[in-house]
Amino acid sequence: MHRYRTHTCGALRASEIGETARLSGWCHRIRDHGGVLFIDLRDHYGLTQVVVDPDSPAFKLAETVRAEWVIRVDGRVRSRPAGTENPDLPTGQVEMYATEIEVLGPAAELPLPVFGDVEYPEETRLRYRFLDLRREKLHKNIMTRGAIIDAMRRRMKTQGFFEFQTPILTASSPEGARDFLVPSRLHPGKFYALPQAPQQYKQLIMMSGFDRYFQIAPCFRDEDPRADRLPGEFYQLDLEMSFVEQEDVFAAVEPVITGVFEEFAEGKPVTQNWPRIPYAVSMQKYGTDKPDLRNPIEMQDVSEHFRGSGFKVFARLLEDPKNRVWAIPGTGGGSRAFCDRMNSWAQGEGQPGLGYIMFRREKLSDEAMTDPTHIQSQIALRQLHPDPKNADYKHGGLDYVAGGGPVANNIGPERVEAIRLQLDLKEGDAAFFVAGNPEKFVKFAGSARTKVGEELKLVDFDRFELAWIVDFPFYEWNEDDKRVDFSHNPFSMPQGGMDALNGQDPLTIKAFQYDIACNGYEIASGGIRNHRPEAMVKAFELAGYDEETVKERFGGMYRAFQYGAPPHGGMAAGVDRIVMLLCGVTNLREISIFPMNQQAQDILMGAPNEASPKQLRELHIRTNIQEK
Template sequence: MTKQNIYRTHNCGELRENDIGKEVKLSGWFENVRDHGGVKFIDLRDQYGLVQIVVENESLIENITKESVISVSGKVIKRDEDTINEKIETGTIEIDAEAIEVLGKSRTNLPFEIASSKEIKEDLRLKYRYLALRNKEAQKNIIIRSKVISFLRAKMEELRFLEIQTPILTVSSPEGARDYIIPSRKHPGKFYALPQAPQMFKQLLMVSGFDKYFQIAPCFRDEDARADRSPGEFYQLDFEMSFATQEDVLNVAEEVLYETFTEFSDKEVSEPPFARIPYKEAMIKYGTDKPDLRNPLTIIDISDIFAETGFVPFRRKTVRAINVKACASQPKSFFENMLSYAVEIGMKGLGYIKADEEMKFHGPIDKFLKEEDRAILIERAELEPGCVLFFIADDKEYAPKLAGQIRTELGRRLGLIDESRFEMCFVVDFPMYETDESTGALSFTHNPFSMPQGGLDSLLHKDPLDIVAYQYDIVCNGIELSSGAVRNHDIDIMVKAFELAGYTEDDLQSKFTALYNAFKYGAPPHAGMAPGIDRMVMLLTGEENIREVIAFPMNSNAQDVLTNAPNAVSEQQLREVHIKIR
């Protein structure tokens, strides 16, 4: 027989009218008290909800401070009709208090009110994170996060993936972001690193003969914070599959993400199959490899029209254009504000033409157009009366990105972005290599262990800058959820791929010893990806800052103001790990 809990018979959110007449015991936080002339009403709160306590004997709550933890014994009674609170689930009943016991007294003034804590300056909320998390909205984010992770785990098991844990103490990686390094006590002058991702180990699991692996994996990168990136650490749904193609991985991602987003949101979710957009197309059409497909605006390349133009700012430049329908009627201030924005992001200006009812052009660019140019623009940009065609011109490197920013800003200012949807797509066919700006040498653009499309033949016979890899990202509403790739499991292809990026086979063997050696013993074709859990929860909760969906995040300066990390350590601790601070 189960013994009754000494602190409560029910939680604060579960009592209803069918409990009227029951003697109950509740425990929670003393949120608020209201005096109604001889009778006082307490709001008692726990994780599950809030219930009203009626106190006729004021001595029961004498000297009890707000946010103290109390236990209340009493009878469930029905509220008077005029006091029913439809905003809470227990709003038709209340507890007539017979005894109240203080379990944990709040001994000091609160740094902020719990109910309004989400409006408080972030560093103060993070310093008192345990108080900020008492706020129901903040707590709701963490509860949803827990449920999402549970759902993901069950879904991956349903798809016959094995959950396997990989090491947290590992070796520093010469590729990718900055590592967090940890000095070794037993091996002077040598260091462990926290894993940026379980990449090497999950590939080794495939070589070990495991068919499908997944993990709710912690990853550690010494990167600066952004609204969609928490500094220090993050979690991802890491998975890998043997004997799998790119399409096999994308199919799993579609199924898992579609079901997760439909389970935890009322918004419309794009149904599988998600759009597959080649990288080159994405950069022209959307100006980014993270396109927000809720925005209906697209970009076209019209560089050829202005190759020999008399308009010097456009001559021999990369010129992009964005057609915005029914925009000609916007007030003059709209165009002035867009020009100001363009200058803020580094453009020298923002040209445009308006099409009137007779399809005559108006605007500062029109006088530089020939009649045949106008005809080409009407056809290529699909112009119609009332349209405005915006022009973005710059060097080949910058024009696509600037056009992408203008597209996003136009969509935002004109209210074109449909906030009621989650629109997902895959960006595929990333270039294998790029030219390093500072050295002019080839470098990898993405994961260096990706399989080049065309295999060894591409590496031997193609211009390296024309080689595309089996690399892919999944993007939701303009936010990258994950990158992934078909892995290069062939040593000969790997040696050549790294050689083009300036590595010798000795470099490959010394820097990536485990994978290099493992692949000598027969590696299956394998592929995978790793959707970010923090970003998924941020989207599902509608939060604009990723730190709002993490229980104990660092601040934007990579500090934990709650525990005061990072902090100094003792000289003895430094000596034990053979470190001297310069």
């Protein structure tokens, strides 16, 4: 018999009844039922119920066992008594009657329980991560992560991609975040950088004649932590292809991502025909470049209905051509209580408020009842009859859908009706408004859209909505440095090529860059690459880099472009975010095996820590810590 086990704790079935078996695992839960002890013995594979009664030679030792002790149990497999079977357990038809127990590893008092799913402070969970990882939900998430990565690899290879590993110690690159620097002992005063992404290497792989590359790549960025990005490091499904246009990349990637989501969605619907949404359209409709399309709300520009109106706040704003008024339709939100609640929420977000119109049914005024040309009468006729000219006003009804609230009172019924028709709203609905320069209010507008959709229960959370976001601007204005800067990936191809770089306002140039959005998260980003050396130099020149700087910082790529560079493109999908979505959690800590805390510290291993004087001398480094 094996020293520790003949079966795992998830293996015993009715077919083993009557056999002698040996199990090893953790004491998950211990119950005393009138002197008979029940031990739920757990290992990586499952759980088996062990029974020890006073007649067993193992009973005396079993009484001393506590939660999370590691034990070996020998015994006989038998049927559970009728009525005590557990259909939720694979081993639920049987139990083991213990005849011998050996303690392999006693456990001290637990700082957090493994049994159950009680939430504990982050510091406790991360300091005792080895205990946290024993908990069923987190353990399952980590195993799901591995299965998802296996599925990605399998599907990528099916698509004809080959896996390569690129260097970890490399040179600094302008990927948009701070590098982690590694001092060189052999080259005093010089530093390696951990890769923010394998961007240059994967392009060089295409230069080297390999056609389709991928890897599950570790990436390192010295950024402030946030819930949807791990501090310090993350993993991405990185890929690159030669002799391709944008559509070829889409055709290769879509089935991989769709297939992975379908495989792990547990029956939830997954988008089949991904929409292509231009960046500018996404910002205007959804207030973000990573829209959650489970929310059906689409914002619309209603500026013309307020221009020159009696609502002076908006009318004056619109005198500046940069300013606009956007409407957020709220189906079913036409109550005073909800509108006031949204207004209070906006004020809590640092806004002056959130204008609104409530749509409700109102009776015609006496004046309108006697004058068919009255505006209320005309609106009522249009609402009640497809062709008002042929309608019999006397039989048209006595009420109509009208707008209520301060905004409606100031702009008048005709403009209110025009807004209602544009937004396709009805009785019981509402419209909310944000105004000003869209560049400044767009983020708030997107948050308001999300808030309205969730509060009115318009969002279908039980699905995965995927979309391509395309036509990103190549450059953006860097207000801090007062200059043009890259808005996305600096190695992408500008739409229009050299002609655009030479003749267009840089801030109007679009790039062959694209993202994948899913349920409000950016889960992938990529582009068709700028593979001509003169175009590369020009693109960086517009962002403030001279030719010598380009050659110095990106010499490997620049040289490679001189010797026959194929047109190429690719992208990278965030493994952590995809796993997070498929596991149904909102924090990457729940799908990462040993994450740092929100202060970018590994409190389990004690990193970062101080280097010894000897280490610093070898690296030719002296610390100069500023007092706070």
